[in-house]
Amino acid sequence: MALRKKGTRLITVDGMAYRWRVSGGAGCCTGCASGRFEFVVEQADQKGAVLMAATSAFPVVPSIVGAGVRAALDHGWQPARRGSAFRLTGLV
Numbered sequence: 001m002a003l004r005k006k007g008t009r010l011i012t013v014d015g016m017a018y019r020w021r022v023s024g025g026a027g028c029c030t031g032c033a034s035g036r037f038e039f040v041v042e043q044a045d046q047k048g049a050v051l052m053a054a055t056s057a058f059p060v061v062p063s064i065v066g067a068g069v070r071a072a073l074d075h076g077w078q079p080a081r082r083g084s085a086f087r088l089t090g091l092v
Contacts, residue, residue: 003019003020003021003040003042003050005019007021008020008021009021009062010044011041011062011065011066011069013066013069013070014070016043016079017043017044017045018041018042018043018044018065018069018079019041019042019043019044020039020040020041020042020065021039021040022037022038022039022060023038023039023040023052035056036054036055036056037054037055037056037057037058037060038052038053038054038055039052039053039055039060039064039065039068040052040053040085041053041065041068041069041072041079042079043079043080046080047082048078048079048080048081048082048083049077049078049079049081049082049083049084049085049086050079050085050086051068051069051072051077051079051085051086051088052085052086052087052088053065053068053072053087053088053089053091054087054088054089054090054091055068055091056091057091064091067091068088068091071088071091072086072088075088
């Protein structure tokens with residue numbers, strides 16, 4: 001699964017560039033009822049496994065995304081390797 005560039009934002013985490021976007025409807029109505037918001041991240045310069053992360057934080061801001069990327073890397077996400085999406089839950 002790869003992200004389209006349109007609608008994504010760039011973020012640099014520990015010297016590596018990533019693209020990210022809030023997934024789904026991306027509006028307040030999408031996550032407010034459940035209190036859970038999801039975002040998707042991939043390495044910017046090469047396609048590999050994407051990160052699908054869930055957070056209770058609203059709005060989803062770059063600092064939350066950066067924390068999610070670091071946590072996913074600590075838990076074994078390998079963004080340069082092709083494969084299924086890496087799921088991360090429980091971010092605040």
